[in-house]
Amino acid sequence: MQKNWYAVYTKHGCELKTTALLSKKKIEHYCPFQKETLQWNSRKKNNLKPLFPTVIFVKISGHQLPYVKQLSDIINCFYWLGKPAIIKAAEIEAMQYFAAAFSNIISEKIPVNPSAMLRMINEPVLKNDLNNSFTESVNVKLMLPSLGYMLVAESQSEMELPATHTYHNTRMVS
Numbered sequence: 001m002q003k004n005w006y007a008v009y010t011k012h013g014c015e016l017k018t019t020a021l022l023s024k025k026k027i028e029h030y031c032p033f034q035k036e037t038l039q040w041n042s043r044k045k046n047n048l049k050p051l052f053p054t055v056i057f058v059k060i061s062g063h064q065l066p067y068v069k070q071l072s073d074i075i076n077c078f079y080w081l082g083k084p085a086i087i088k089a090a091e092i093e094a095m096q097y098f099a100a101a102f103s104n105i106i107s108e109k110i111p112v113n114p115s116a117m118l119r120m121i122n123e124p125v126l127k128n129d130l131n132n133s134f135t136e137s138v139n140v141k142l143m144l145p146s147l148g149y150m151l152v153a154e155s156q157s158e159m160e161l162p163a164t165h166t167y168h169n170t171r172m173v174s
Helices: 015-024 062-069 089-101
Strands: 004-010 028-030 033-040 043-050 055-060 074-077 106-109 117-128 134-144 149-156 165-169
Touching: 004 062, 004 089, 015 028, 015 055, 028 089, 055 062, 062 074, 089 117, 089 134, 089 149
Parallel strands: none
Antiparallel strands: 004 055, 004 074, 028 055, 033 043, 106 149, 117 134, 117 165, 134 149
16 A cells, blocks of 8 residues: 655654654654754753654555554644645655755744645845854755745855755645
């Protein structure tokens, strides 16, 4: 049977625990994390923070969905037009590339538009520091319209970036 990517909601703060459980059950999954450094006085702690709080992507067949929803800490899955939303593999691959290529990523909610194109955009930005000197950086945005999110990362100008690129159409199957 064909496997598709689905997005499932977890309880708040249970993303790591749930990904460990999915690994134990041998269910293919993806949950993009980024490193976050927390500091208290002179003490620093590295922490993993999910890019999409309470969301994990699982690759399963449609008949496995009720089984996955019964797992501990999984609440439900994303729905579109009354059916579980299928996430295109191109969007998962784009998120994996983006998370591997950039740090300090911010996820922002955007309107859901399943007929829009998945695309990556580079925008040059000039920053003014305290000495009134300008440094150039690039804001790189990955638009995920069928998920209703945009990932934004800042990259220094000396880093080689891919050109603005539009991926093939990624409509959700309903």
